[in-house]
Amino acid sequence: MAMLKIGQRLNTREGAVVQVERFLAAGGQGEVYEVTSDGQHFALKWYFYPTTSEQITQMEEMKKAFSLDGPFSKAPPDSRFLWPITMVSDPKERTFGYLMDLLPSKYQGLERLVLGKMRPVPNFHILCTAAIQLAESFKNLHARGLCYKDINLGGPFIDPLTGDIVICDCDNVRYNKTPGNIIFIFFAAPELIRGEGNCTSKTDWHSLAILLFYMFVRHHPLEGKRQLQINVFNELAQREFYGNKPVFLFDATDNSNQAVKGFHDSAMRNWSIYPKFLKRMFTRSFGIGLHNPDERVKESEWMSSFSRLRDSLYYCQHCKSPNFYDFEDHANGNHQSCWRCKEQSPLPMRLEIGDVTIFCTHHMKLFAHHTHQRLNFSDEIARMTQHPHKPDRWGLKNTGSEEWIVSTMEGKTLRVPTGRSLPLKHGLSIQFGSVTGRLLSK
Amino acid sequence: MTSFSEDVLFSNSQTQGRNQLGDGFSVSVQGARHVRNDTPCQDSSLYLATEEYVFCGVADGHGDKKHAMSHIGSKLALDVAHPILFDALRSLTQPISQRDWPTIQSNIEKRIRWEWNCECKRYMGEQSPTGEWTQELLNFGTTLLATCHSANGTLFFQLGDGDIAIMNDAEEVQFIFDEDDDVTGTITHSLCRPFEENVSKCTLLKLPTDVRMVLLSSDGIRDCLQGDRNRFSTILPWLNSKRDDDTDTLNKWLYSISNNGNGDDISLSIHYTTTNNDLSGVLPNGNA
Numbered sequence: 001m002a003m004l005k006i007g008q009r010l011n012t013r014e015g016a017v018v019q020v021e022r023f024l025a026a027g028g029q030g031e032v033y034e035v036t037s038d039g040q041h042f043a044l045k046w047y048f049y050p051t052t053s054e055q056i057t058q059m060e061e062m063k064k065a066f067s068l069d070g071p072f073s074k075a076p077p078d079s080r081f082l083w084p085i086t087m088v089s090d091p092k093e094r095t096f097g098y099l100m101d102l103l104p105s106k107y108q109g110l111e112r113l114v115l116g117k118m119r120p121v122p123n124f125h126i127l128c129t130a131a132i133q134l135a136e137s138f139k140n141l142h143a144r145g146l147c148y149k150d151i152n153l154g155g156p157f158i159d160p161l162t163g164d165i166v167i168c169d170c171d172n173v174r175y176n177k178t179p180g181n182i183i184f185i186f187f188a189a190p191e192l193i194r195g196e197g198n199c200t201s202k203t204d205w206h207s208l209a210i211l212l213f214y215m216f217v218r219h220h221p222l223e224g225k226r227q228l229q230i231n232v233f234n235e236l237a238q239r240e241f242y243g244n245k246p247v248f249l250f251d252a253t254d255n256s257n258q259a260v261k262g263f264h265d266s267a268m269r270n271w272s273i274y275p276k277f278l279k280r281m282f283t284r285s286f287g288i289g290l291h292n293p294d295e296r297v298k299e300s301e302w303m304s305s306f307s308r309l310r311d312s313l314y315y316c317q318h319c320k321s322p323n324f325y326d327f328e329d330h331a332n333g334n335h336q337s338c339w340r341c342k343e344q345s346p347l348p349m350r351l352e353i354g355d356v357t358i359f360c361t362h363h364m365k366l367f368a369h370h371t372h373q374r375l376n377f378s379d380e381i382a383r384m385t386q387h388p389h390k391p392d393r394w395g396l397k398n399t400g401s402e403e404w405i406v407s408t409m410e411g412k413t414l415r416v417p418t419g420r421s422l423p424l425k426h427g428l429s430i431q432f433g434s435v436t437g438r439l440l441s442k
Numbered sequence: 443m444t445s446f447s448e449d450v451l452f453s454n455s456q457t458q459g460r461n462q463l464g465d466g467f468s469v470s471v472q473g474a475r476h477v478r479n480d481t482p483c484q485d486s487s488l489y490l491a492t493e494e495y496v497f498c499g500v501a502d503g504h505g506d507k508k509h510a511m512s513h514i515g516s517k518l519a520l521d522v523a524h525p526i527l528f529d530a531l532r533s534l535t536q537p538i539s540q541r542d543w544p545t546i547q548s549n550i551e552k553r554i555r556w557e558w559n560c561e562c563k564r565y566m567g568e569q570s571p572t573g574e575w576t577q578e579l580l581n582f583g584t585t586l587l588a589t590c591h592s593a594n595g596t597l598f599f600q601l602g603d604g605d606i607a608i609m610n611d612a613e614e615v616q617f618i619f620d621e622d623d624d625v626t627g628t629i630t631h632s633l634c635r636p637f638e639e640n641v642s643k644c645t646l647l648k649l650p651t652d653v654r655m656v657l658l659s660s661d662g663i664r665d666c667l668q669g670d671r672n673r674f675s676t677i678l679p680w681l682n683s684k685r686d687d688d689t690d691t692l693n694k695w696l697y698s699i700s701n702n703g704n705g706d707d708i709s710l711s712i713h714y715t716t717t718n719n720d721l722s723g724v725l726p727n728g729n730a
Contacts, residue, residue, distance in 0.1 A: 028539075115640075186545070228556040228573055231529035233549035262559065262575020262636040263552055 003031055003046055010044075012037070012099065013066075013087040018044065029171075030095075034102065044088060045171065046097035061180050062171065063087075063096065071146050071173050072098075078140035080133060082168045098171065107157035107166050114153060114214050122160040124322045125363045128310035129163025130156075131212055132303050132377055137167055138208055139299035142201035146173050149199040150182045151207035153214060176200045185238045186220060187211070190290055193243025202293035209285035209297055212306075216274070219267035221286045224249040224257035248286035250279070273339045275312060275326035281305050303375050307367075311358040318343040327357055349424050351396075353437040360384060360396065360424055360439070368400075371432040381432060385421050395421035396430075396439075405431040455483070456689060459491030463591050466491075466656075468498060468711035469689070471696040473662065475705025481505070484584075485660055485709040486516035490524055495531065497524040498711035499588035502604060502660040504632065505707070508580060514565055515558075515582030519633055522557040523599070526550065527590035531597045534646055550599060551642040554586065558633050575636045583634035587658045591713060596649055596656070601642040603630040603661040605671070607678060610652040615675040619643040630661075649715070655682055658711040663696075666703020681712065 004010075008020045016037050024032045030047040050056045066072050066087045076083035084098040112118040122130070134156055141148060148155070149172045157166045172182055177198045185193060187210050189203035197203075213221045222242055230237050241247075247257035249264065250271055259268045271279070281297050289296040297305075312325045316338035323338055325347065330336070337344050349360045353370055365383045368376035381400030387393035397420070398404055404416040409427035416422045422430070426441040458467035468487035476483060484503030490496065501519040503512025530550050556573030562582045563571035585602025598606055598618050606618040622631070631641045649656075657678055664674045684692065696708045 227549060228552050230549075231526050231553055232533040233546055234533050260572075260574050262573075262579075263555070265636050 003048070004033055004044075010035075010088050010091070010097075013089060016086075018042075018088055018099065020044070030097070035099070037099070041102055042085070042099045043082075043102045044097050044099055046088075047095045049094045058180070059095070065171070065174060066098065071144075071175060074144075076170075077144045077146065078137045080137045080165055080167055081141065081170050081173075082166055083170055100170075103157060103166060103168060106159050106161070107164075108160060110153045110156050110158065110211070110215065113158070114218055116218075118158075118160050120160050122158065122163065124313055124324075125310055126158075126160065126163035127215060128306045128313070130158045130165050131215060131306040132310075133163065133165045134167075134211070135208065135299040135302035135306070136375070136377065137165065138204060139303070141173070142204065142299065145176055147176050147199050147201050147204050148173055148207075149204070150184060150187075151204055151211055152184050152187045153211065156211070174199065185235070185242055188242065189293065190243045190246050191293065193239055200293075202296060205293070205296035205298065206285070206289065208299070208302070209282065209289070212302060213282055213286075216278075217267050217270045217282075219249070219264065219270075221249055221282065222246050222257070224264065225255075225260050226257045228260060228263060246286070246290045248283065248290075250283065251287060252283065269339075273324060275309070275324050276328050278305055278309055278324075300375055303377070307369060307377070308356070311356065311364075311370075314345075314348050314359045314361055316341060316343065316345040318345055325359065349426065349439055349441045351430075351437050351439055353432070353435055360394070362394070366396075366432075371435045371437075387421075387423075393423065395423045397421040400432075402433050407431075455487065456693075457487070457489045459489055459496070461491040461493065461496060462716075463491070463496050463593075464714050464716040466496070466498065466711070466713040467689070468500065468709070469693065469696065470500070470707065470709040471693055471700065473705045473707040474697065474701035476505075476707060478705070482513050483707045484509075484513040484516060485662070485707040486513070486520050486584075487709040487711050488520040488524070489711050489713070495528050495590055495592040496713055497527065497588065497590050498656065498658050498713050499523055499586065500604060500658045500660045500709040500711050501587070502585040502602065502630075502662070502707070502709065504583040504630075504634075509583035509634065511562075511565075511581040512583050515562060515634065516584040518561040518565065518582070519554075519558055519584050519586045520588070522561055523554055523586060523588045524590065526553050526557065527588055527597050527599060528592070531590050531592050531594050531646070534594070534597070547642070547644040548639065550644055551601065552637055554599075554601075555633060555637055558582075580634045583632045585630055585660070586633055587660070587711075589656060589658060589713070591656070591715075595646055597644070597646050599642065599644045601631050601633060605657075605659050605661075605664060605674060607657050607659075607675065608649065608653045609655040609657070609678040609682065610650065611654055612652070613679040613682070615678050617671065617675075618645065618647075621671065653715055656713040656715070657681070660707070660709040662706040662708030663699055663710070665706055666699045666708075681710075682714075685714070 002023050004020045006020055010018045018035045018037045021034045021036055024034055030045055033044045035042050035044045050059045064070055072084045082100050084100055086099050088097040090096055108118050155167050155169045177200055179198055181192050181199050183192055187207040189206035191197055192203055227233055247254050249259050285297045314323055314325055316323055319341035321338055321340040335344055351358045356370055362384055366381045368379040382396050383399050384394055385397040398416050398418050406414040406416055407429040428439045430437045456469045466489050468489035470483055470485040470487045472483035484505040487500045489498055499520040501516035503516035505512050559573040559579055560571045562579055587604045587606055588599045590597045600606060600619055607615050609615045667673045700708050
């Protein structure tokens with residue numbers, strides 16, 4: 001039976017009236033309702049009544065987080081967190097709740113993605129965008145000295161059409177090292193499982209790496225051969241495999257937990273399509289990073305990596321499958337074949353800006369990150385556009401605020417102001433402010 | 443189709459047992475079509491009552507040329523399943539959250555597959571095999587339906603076609619799992635294929651105290667009843683009423699069903715409970 005009645009009125013800590021409109025969902029800690037306050041719609045999370053001493057302690061700790069010096073007393077560190085707005089009191093003081101914004105219906109949970117149930121199915125470009133946004137959101141949270149504590153597939157939601165994200169379940173956010181760990185064993189850092197230390201941004205880094213691995217490989221990075229050799233994967237086994245002796249599924253030196261044909265086929269196939277630079281990031285996360293938290297991959301590194309991955313995306317001209325081009329192989333003289341049809345495909349035109357290479361595919365966008373401000377993915381400066389009358393012709397549209405100066409191979413100079421497009425042509429040099437890019441088709 | 447008289451010589455295998463949890467038996471009967479084609483019964487079944495648990499299982503070997511060793515595969519499936527299910531049941535005493543169950547369930551299937559792969563490879567002559575999947579395993583293709591009962595509860599597992607049902611004192615029948623909606627016709631999920639997520643079904647139940655009978659059946663009987671689950675459910679009270687009949691009568695009846703239907707092998711495993719567990723409850727994935 002629902003804890004609150006439809007139409008019931010409650011008060012926020014500041015005295016504003018909140019009216020319960022409808023039940024939305026129930027979870028492990030409480031129930032969520034849609035409510036109205038002063039004509040606006042919100043979500044109200046209402047905690048279950050604590051019954052054990054442990055739950056009473058947890059509730060007291062939760063109340064502290066809402067105090068004036070707690071993490072929720074300030075504005076959210078990033079607008080993508082569905083941040084607690086204010087506390088709502090129980091007239092009988094048995095429990096309490098908090099208000100937050102309603103989650104727009106276009107967002108879907110990452111669990112649906114991993115289970116293959118997300119519709120429409122987000123493409124790789126969108127997944128990379130979502131990964132960048134996730135890393136950026138947690139970077140902003142950590143920059144404030146906070147940690148999320150419970151990163152798992154249930155918290156983040158993505159818009160499968162754009163890759164925009166929202167992160168829910170923020171009520172466990174605390175200042176770094178606040179006592180009272182939350183251990184969801186599949187995502188928890190090994191040292192937390194072993195009972196060493198408290199949650200920090202570094203324990204979040206481990207959980208974030210698992211989350212990203214799930215998004216791109218669709219498998220848990222520490223679940224391999226060893227799991228097949230025990231009858232029951234119970235808590236004891238999980239503590240051993242995730243806490244005491246974790247070994248990466250694709251560890252290059254320790255094959256005790258390697259992926260096994262017939263059991264981890266999709267993980268092996270998915271892993272094989274990514275360029276080496278991304279594999280190195282995961283290998284670091286689940287190699288040295290398992291044992292040395294300082295060596296874990298930081299959010300800014302993930303942002304750069306998934307931007308690089310997005311920039312290396314192209315489509316096989318034979319079977320139309322998305323592929324990621326491994327420029328390291330290219331530098332070594334190896335020519336890449338499509339992972340699906342095994343054919344070698346002509347590559348699209350590419351834009352080289354310093355050490356960054358971006359394929360000019362139909363959804364390519366340039367951000368300040370690519371030219372003058374690393375990790376700035378908010379300020380777009382260019383995107384691919386179709387010719388309005390000749391849809392088979394594509395150009396690079398200036399969507400930034402600065403005019404481009406373009407030099408042709410013949411020595412001519414062109415100017416491309418904001419809002420205008422530049423037809424793609426091999427050999428063009430484009431001056432983006434102080435940085436020069438070069439269009440190449442060979 | 444040629445009709446066979448009911449006194450034709452057909453092969454059957456049978457196991458039975460009894461302990462403090464109840465008694466029961468399993469039987470596999472060579473189908474009429476297999477008698478006619480002189481092909482072995484590809485099904486296997488097992489009823490095993492030990493001091494601590496009861497195991498019931500049926501496995502339906504696929505039987506066509508592509509799965510020429512499926513009569514071995516079905517037997518090996520039951521051999522590997524019962525220690526794994528019992529071990530799992532013994533360990534799963536604590537409350538299991540919705541969040542943890544999918545991992546435990548998936549691991550039970552992987553574990554059965556790994557050991558089954560090893561045993562099939564041993565049968566093929568490998569000395570120290572690993573459970574890695576190979577193409578040759580297709581020869582051994584089989585389904586697997588199994589339950590393990592102990593004081594902790596009952597663990598149900600199903601991979602592929604067939605039915606697991608329970609019947610209470612009032613002769614009300616309930617199926618443990620929904621029917622697969624992702625396979626059609628003669629296609630079934632099989633142990634011989636590489637592992638895929640969400641293919642097997644598994645649940646841990648504390649059976650209600652009024653449950654008297656647990657039945658596992660390969661798809662042989664239901665296919666002979668035009669696949670109708672409602673018609674199939676009527677055989678539980680009927681079988682219960684014939685509980686004291688001799689096994690020869692049951693075998694002949696099963697053969698007769700096969701002969702009048704599609705001629706497939708038929709396997710049953712039945713457990714009659716005698717305990718009065720005052721426990722009830724359900725974990726994810728089951729219908730009970």
